[in-house]
Amino acid sequence: MTTSQSPILELQGVTKSFGSKHILRGIDLSVRPGESLVIIGGSGTGKSVTLKCALGLLKQDAGKIIFDGKDVKSQKSIEMVRERTGMLFQGGALFDSLKIWENISFTLLNRGSMSRKKAKQAAIETLAKVRLGASVADQFPSELSGGMQKRVALARAIIDKPDVIFFDEPTTGLDPITADAVNDLIVEQVKALGAAAVTITHDMASVRKIADTVAMIYEGQIIWSGPVDQLDDSGNEYIDQFVHGRAQGPIQPSM
Numbered sequence: 446m447t448t449s450q451s452p453i454l455e456l457q458g459v460t461k462s463f464g465s466k467h468i469l470r471g472i473d474l475s476v477r478p479g480e481s482l483v484i485i486g487g488s489g490t491g492k493s494v495t496l497k498c499a500l501g502l503l504k505q506d507a508g509k510i511i512f513d514g515k516d517v518k519s520q521k522s523i524e525m526v527r528e529r530t531g532m533l534f535q536g537g538a539l540f541d542s543l544k545i546w547e548n549i550s551f552t553l554l555n556r557g558s559m560s561r562k563k564a565k566q567a568a569i570e571t572l573a574k575v576r577l578g579a580s581v582a583d584q585f586p587s588e589l590s591g592g593m594q595k596r597v598a599l600a601r602a603i604i605d606k607p608d609v610i611f612f613d614e615p616t617t618g619l620d621p622i623t624a625d626a627v628n629d630l631i632v633e634q635v636k637a638l639g640a641a642a643v644t645i646t647h648d649m650a651s652v653r654k655i656a657d658t659v660a661m662i663y664e665g666q667i668i669w670s671g672p673v674d675q676l677d678d679s680g681n682e683y684i685d686q687f688v689h690g691r692a693q694g695p696i697q698p699s700m
């Protein structure tokens with residue numbers, strides 16, 4: 446992790462409401478190149494909304510999104526953010542009707558700047574990075590296991606060498622061993638790119654494996670952030686309750 450560089454992505458006082466539901470009440474976050482930030486928090490606390498605001502998929506009501514020093518306001522700057530970010534969606538979100546290589550090269554093909562032959566070659570090279578063979582390229586998502594689909598989704602997120610990669614619950618639905626292997630690949634590939642990673646997860650094993658820094662959302666704000674090795678010694682009762690998965694404590698179970 447590099448601490449001397451300026452943040453590649455910053456959220457400053459971001460607020461977002463849906464009608465009378467005030468979901469984000471002033472989120473402050475930043476992540477530097479090479480840093481892996483993991484956002485934790487209970488169900489429905491606004492982790493996905495935070496990610497969507499950062500990606501320009503939702504417009505915040507107030508506050509700023511700053512990407513590589515630029516205030517992201519115009520459609521053009523939102524497009525710049527999208528071009529420079531990769532995203533691994535919850536559940537993988539592969540297109541069922543497209544072959545694996547077409548899924549991985551989706552952005553390259555859509556941009557129209559690369560021939561299909563070259564795009565397929567790039568997909569096969571990226572498949573190797575996530576330890577999948579070239580034979581997978583012509584298969585369809587339904588033919589692959591959940592773990593393989595996550596690896597394909599990771600390949601899609603990294604193919605265009607993004608500066609920031611967002612991971613939304615990257616290990617949901619996987620057994621602990623496969624989840625650990627996917628986490629290892631995430632760490633390895635994010636490092637290889639020198640990218641910043643922003644991950645949302647409920648899975649504390651993933652947090653410990655992939656985070657440099659952890660930030661916890663509660664009632665629309667970041668109530669604690671710090672290095673992952675301070676997680677067990679944070680002195681914060683909300684973090685303690687979450688990390689140990691206790692029903693008793695200041696946070697009410699979301700039911």
Ligand SMILES: Nc1ncnc2c1ncn2[C@@H]1O[C@H](COP(=O)(O)OP(=O)(O)OP(=O)(O)O)[C@@H](O)[C@H]1O
Nearest residue numbers: 463466468486487488489490491492493494495647
């Ligand atoms: N487009 C929308 N319109 C109305 N309400 C929304 C919209 N998107 C999100 N919400 C609400 O915002 C709240 C936060 O949702 P969000 O998906 O960010 O939670 P989360 O922290 O990611 O939860 P989980 O861990 O369960 O995925 C929820 O109450 C949700 O219903």
